[in-house]
Amino acid sequence: DSINDSPFVKDLKCCFDNAMIYNGKDHIVHKVAQRLLHEMIDIISKLKEYQVEQIMERANSGKKRASYGDNVAKILGNGSYFAHSLVPSRSTLLIVPGVLINHWKVQIMTHINLKYLTSKEPIIYRHGKTKHSMSREEIMNSKESHAPLLFIDEGSTNDLPDPDFLALFPIVITSTQRITNAWKCGNLEDEMKSKSKTKYRDYSMDYHGDSNASASPLLKVHWLRMIVDEGHIMGRSAHGNAIQFASWITAQRNWIMSGTPTPQNSSSNGMRNILGLMKFLKHEYCNNFFDDESSWKRGISRAWSEGFTAAFFRLEALICPLMVRHTKSSIEELAQPKFSYNFIEMSNAETLAYNTISSAIRSNILITSMNGKTSGWQDSLLNSKQAVHASKALNNIRLSCCGGTRVNVTLTEKNWNETIDYLKNLHDVSEIGIKVVKNFLHRATTEQTSSCMVCGIQLQTLMLIPCRSAHLICTDCMNISTNSCPVCDIDFDVDDFQRLQPGFVNDWKWNLKEQSREAETRLRQQVNQIINPTRHVGIVVDESQIIQEQNRHNLLLPLGANRQLLQMNIPRRNLQQSRQEVAHQCVYPREFVDGKCEICFKEHTMCNLTNSKLQCNICQRPAEECPEEESKAYYLIQRLLDLKQRSKECAFKSIPSPTASIVTGEEILVKYARPVKVILFSQFRQILNVVGDRLIRRFGNDCIAEYWGGHRKIELAKFILSENCFCMLLGKDGSHGLDLSFVTHIFF
Numbered sequence: 001d002s003i004n005d006s007p008f009v010k011d012l013k014c015c016f017d018n019a020m021i022y023n024g025k026d027h028i029v030h031k032v033a034q035r036l037l038h039e040m041i042d043i044i045s046k047l048k049e050y051q052v053e054q055i056m057e058r059a060n061s062g063k064k065r066a067s068y069g070d071n072v073a074k075i076l077g078n079g080s081y082f083a084h085s086l087v088p089s090r091s092t093l094l095i096v097p098g099v100l101i102n103h104w105k106v107q108i109m110t111h112i113n114l115k116y117l118t119s120k121e122p123i124i125y126r127h128g129k130t131k132h133s134m135s136r137e138e139i140m141n142s143k144e145s146h147a148p149l150l151f152i153d154e155g156s157t158n159d160l161p162d163p164d165f166l167a168l169f170p171i172v173i174t175s176t177q178r179i180t181n182a183w184k185c186g187n188l189e190d191e192m193k194s195k196s197k198t199k200y201r202d203y204s205m206d207y208h209g210d211s212n213a214s215a216s217p218l219l220k221v222h223w224l225r226m227i228v229d230e231g232h233i234m235g236r237s238a239h240g241n242a243i244q245f246a247s248w249i250t251a252q253r254n255w256i257m258s259g260t261p262t263p264q265n266s267s268s269n270g271m272r273n274i275l276g277l278m279k280f281l282k283h284e285y286c287n288n289f290f291d292d293e294s295s296w297k298r299g300i301s302r303a304w305s306e307g308f309t310a311a312f313f314r315l316e317a318l319i320c321p322l323m324v325r326h327t328k329s330s331i332e333e334l335a336q337p338k339f340s341y342n343f344i345e346m347s348n349a350e351t352l353a354y355n356t357i358s359s360a361i362r363s364n365i366l367i368t369s370m371n372g373k374t375s376g377w378q379d380s381l382l383n384s385k386q387a388v389h390a391s392k393a394l395n396n397i398r399l400s401c402c403g404g405t406r407v408n409v410t411l412t413e414k415n416w417n418e419t420i421d422y423l424k425n426l427h428d429v430s431e432i433g434i435k436v437v438k439n440f441l442h443r444a445t446t447e448q449t450s451s452c453m454v455c456g457i458q459l460q461t462l463m464l465i466p467c468r469s470a471h472l473i474c475t476d477c478m479n480i481s482t483n484s485c486p487v488c489d490i491d492f493d494v495d496d497f498q499r500l501q502p503g504f505v506n507d508w509k510w511n512l513k514e515q516s517r518e519a520e521t522r523l524r525q526q527v528n529q530i531i532n533p534t535r536h537v538g539i540v541v542d543e544s545q546i547i548q549e550q551n552r553h554n555l556l557l558p559l560g561a562n563r564q565l566l567q568m569n570i571p572r573r574n575l576q577q578s579r580q581e582v583a584h585q586c587v588y589p590r591e592f593v594d595g596k597c598e599i600c601f602k603e604h605t606m607c608n609l610t611n612s613k614l615q616c617n618i619c620q621r622p623a624e625e626c627p628e629e630e631s632k633a634y635y636l637i638q639r640l641l642d643l644k645q646r647s648k649e650c651a652f653k654s655i656p657s658p659t660a661s662i663v664t665g666e667e668i669l670v671k672y673a674r675p676v677k678v679i680l681f682s683q684f685r686q687i688l689n690v691v692g693d694r695l696i697r698r699f700g701n702d703c704i705a706e707y708w709g710g711h712r713k714i715e716l717a718k719f720i721l722s723e724n725c726f727c728m729l730l731g732k733d734g735s736h737g738l739d740l741s742f743v744t745h746i747f748f
Contacts, residue, residue, distance in 0.1 A: 012040060085188075086222040086250055089167035093218065095246065096229040098156065098175040102713070104229075105152055105173070107739060118147040125169065128155020136165055156181055163220035174218070176233070176242050182216035183241040187248040191215040216245075223251040231256030235276030247280060254281050271301050274319070281322060334741075346403065347629040352449065354400040356407040356460045360506055361393050362475040363463060367501065369480040372494030395686070399508075402687045403632045408509035409444050409460060415503040416441060422500050423470055433470040440472055441502060452477060454486050461504055466496040592620040607700035608724050610644070616700060624697040633694040636747060640678060640699070640727060643745065647676045677719070678727045678745045685731050692729045699727070708733045 019033035096104055114122040123139060123146050139148060151169040153160065156177040166172055185191075191214055226249055228234055234243050234256060256277060262270035275296055293301075300318075303311035328334055346354065361381060368380035377383055381390040399405065423429040423437060440450045440462065449458040452474040462472040471487040484491045586597035588604060592615070595603045607616035609623035626634045680695075682688050685708070696704050705719040705728040706712075712733060719728040720742070 009041075009044060013037065016040070086220055087163040087167045089221050090224045091167055091169055091221070092171050092225040092227060093221075093223045093249065093251065094171065094173045094227045094229065095176060095179060096173065098177045099712075100229060101152065101154060101173060101175055103739065105150075108150065108171070114149055117149060120145060120147040122146075122150075123148045124150045124152065126152045126154055127161070128153060128158045136161055140165065140168065153178055160217045163217040166217055167221050179216075179218070179245040180242045182218065183245040185215055187245075188215050188219055219248055219250070221250075223249065225253045225255065226251035227255040227257060229257045231280075232258040232261050232273065232277070234280040235261070235273040243276075243280065256281065271304060274315075275301075278319070278322070342635070344631050344635050346401075347631050349406065349629045350400070350403045350631060352447070352460060353405055353407045354397070356409065356506065357393075357396050357400050359459055359461050359475060360504070361397070363461070363501070366475055366478060366480060367463075367498050370482075370494045370498070371480075372498065374495055374498075376498055395684070396506075396508075398684060399686055399690070402690055403630045405690065406447065406509035407460070408447070408507045410505045410507065411441060411445050411502055412505075419464070419500065419502045422466075423464075426496070427466050427468065427470070427500075429468055429470045433468065436472070437464065437470050444502075444504065464500050464502070466492045466500050588619040590620065592622060595619040595621050606702045608702040609698065609700040610703055610724070621700075623699070626694045626698060630694065633691050636680070636691065637694065637698050639747075640695075643676045643678065644726065674742070674744065675723065676726050676745070677743045678747065679730050679740065679743050680727060680747050681730045681734075682748070683732050688729045688731055695727060695729075703727065704729065707731070 016033040016037040020030045023030040023033075025031075094104065114124075123134070125139070125148065134142070134146075139146065148168040149170055151166060151172040153172070153174040156175055160166065160178075226246070228246065233240075234246060261277060262273045275293065300311050300314050304315070329336075364379070364381050368376035369382075370376070378385070380386065381393055400407070419441070420434065420438070423434060429437070443450050444461050447460065449460050450462055450472060451458055452462060453471045454473055454477040457474055457476070459474055462474055463478065465471045465473055465485045465487070467485045467488055467490045469488060471485055473486060477486050483494060584599050586602070586604070587599055588595070588597060595607075595616075596619075597604070604616070604619035604621070607619065607621050609616060609621070611617065614623040615621060626637050628634050680688070680691065682691075688706075692704065692706065702722070702724050703726055705715040705725050707715050707719075707728055707730050715728070716738070718725045
């Protein structure tokens with residue numbers, strides 16, 4: 001009977017039953033199906049007996065990590081070995097990443113009216129960070145008036161309540177951090193062994209390291225359903241702490257929710273991930289207890305890697321009964337998104353930066369690929385040993401396409417002199433050629449371009465040819481087999497060509513206006529230091545001296561803002577610390593200086609620069625327009641301004657009032673369009689930093705949210721709830737599920 005309870009055997013038995021039902025008793029198909037059915041049951045019985053023997057042998061030898069009792073129970077189809085000691089429950093255990101617990105709580109409260117589930121007073125119990133108004137004893141004794149519905153585990157270190165208390169709630173939400181921490185306490189079998197104080201050498205007890213600890217209450221409940229959100233992590237490795245603990249949990253049904261069930265790299269890793277997920281789901285075909293995956297490798301994995309079509313159909317037949325795929329198109333209420341593509345022309349400065357980085361990469365590949373007496377392959381970006389530098393070069397190309405940056409080409413004095421000496425002494429270059437090379441080196445290090453002497457393209461860096469005229473050639477006019485000058489057709493030695501190239505160093509030079517702004521800030525600080533010295537001051541500075549300093553530096557500094565500090569015999573540093581400790585309302589100058597409070601000297605960060613004055617109403621910080629040469633940032637800012645303007649125009653639409661008379665034709669204003677909420681997404685943080693800096697300078701921190709780091713919950717709440725915040729910078733940190741259904745536009 002226990003064998004017949006197996007779903008796998010039921011499916012096989014159904015095939016033979018259908019053959020016997022639709023064919024008469026005298027039909028040959030009916031007779032064969034009846035015979036094969038008995039043979040199949042007999043074979044499976046012998047197989048399971050053999051499996052039980054093997055598991056018992058491994059458990060006794062101490063080589064098996066998992067609980068042998070549970071494995072035997074799974075083979076026999078009896079569920080958990082400790083099922084009789086578990087607390088029965090109709091609850092669903094939901095395991096989610098820690099950052100999504102609040103998200104799940106909000107979604108449940110948004111889309112479910114708990115009062116429709118029960119006529120009693122619903123109870124939402126938040127465990128960990130907050131203290132509930134009712135104690136656990138009161139909740140368990142108030143079943144007639146209250147109905148426990150939702151248990152939220154907000155802390156991963158606080159001890160969980162008893163399993164009887166957890167079983168009261170239909171939905172229990174906990175975090176992956178919780179199950180990772182609970183793994184060290186072991187499973188129920190370890191707890192039973194520690195209580196019996198028997199000397200039993202088992203690898204799992206040694207591995208957990210805490211045999212005296214009690215098993216987690218999550219293991220002592222027989223759950224109706226266990227759901228793992230972002231469950232693709234359960235297929236990575238069988239020996240992870242969270243994966244092992246989740247496999248100990250007893251549940252009638254196991255679900256995995258994931259938008260990316262397989263990693264986006266090699267197909268072999270994807271196959272391994274699918275196998276891990278199916279093992280976690282306890283699928284009979286893949287739930288192998290001998291660490292032997294020969295049938296999977298022989299039937300699917302190896303055939304897949306060799307390109308056999310049969311492997312696809314085998315895998316499809318295997319996972320189709322287990323997988324349900326939901327897409328946006330299956331939700332009828334969800335409007336279909338509209339896609340548009342815009343091609344932005346790079347500015348001259350951005351083109352120069354891209355060409356400079358591209359030329360440097362191509363020069364490296366070209367020079368190190370030439371066949372000379374000495375090989376330069378060890379320095380090639382194509383060499384696997386230079387993978388770090390190759391990845392950095394690719395990131396630099398990507399960043400140059402983002403715009404808003406410069407490439408600063410530098411050349412040390414030593415390399416400059418060596419290049420000139422090589423030309424004079426080894427290659428006997430004429431004085432005119434020396435002047436041309438010196439001019440090229442000077443122009444390259446001052447962000448100017450020089451012409452290729454073959455095709456005439458203007459580039460910041462070129463290659464020197466070891467000929468008497470020292471011609472300058474671009475990478476397009478040469479290849480790895482070139483051993484003569486493309487201009488004068490004079491042969492040259494490949495090794496000399498490699499040694500002659502200047503050792504240019506390319507560094508990122510961020511926005512030039514940013515540098516001038518920093519210089520201006522430093523100048524203001526110097527003037528403030530002159531006006532308000534940090535040492536003990538007992539003299540009153542003459543006001544004419546302050547005016548003289550302002551005129552000399554052409555700065556707008558408030559007269560009287562720090563006058564009282566000059567008349568006090570108190571160190572400015574100590575005064576600053578004491579003022580920060582006193583509760584106060586920040587006061588800012590009438591003219592923008594540095595955006596800092598005159599009392600606590602803290603900078604105002606929540607600026608809103610979208611008003612008609614284009615400046616913050618609090619600290620008077622002005623909005624900074626993005627230059628057109630930063631093409632992507634400039635385009636994005638213009639699009640956001642256009643969206644904001646159209647949102648204001650469509651915010652209210654005039655329609656006839658249903659109570660208005662035909663004669664008067666009264667009209668009312670009703671809200672027509674939802675507010676603009678824009679997401680700027682990039683999987684590269686550096687690009688978000690470059691473009692996001694421009695957005696913040698134009699619109700202010702109050703209007704731009706940045707979803708990363710320790711403040712992402714605060715930033716997400718600002719983006720959702722604040723009327724002023726209309727744009728959020730989103731990177732790979734947003735890969736975990738977020739409810740962004742309210743977003744109107746996404747820029748990639």
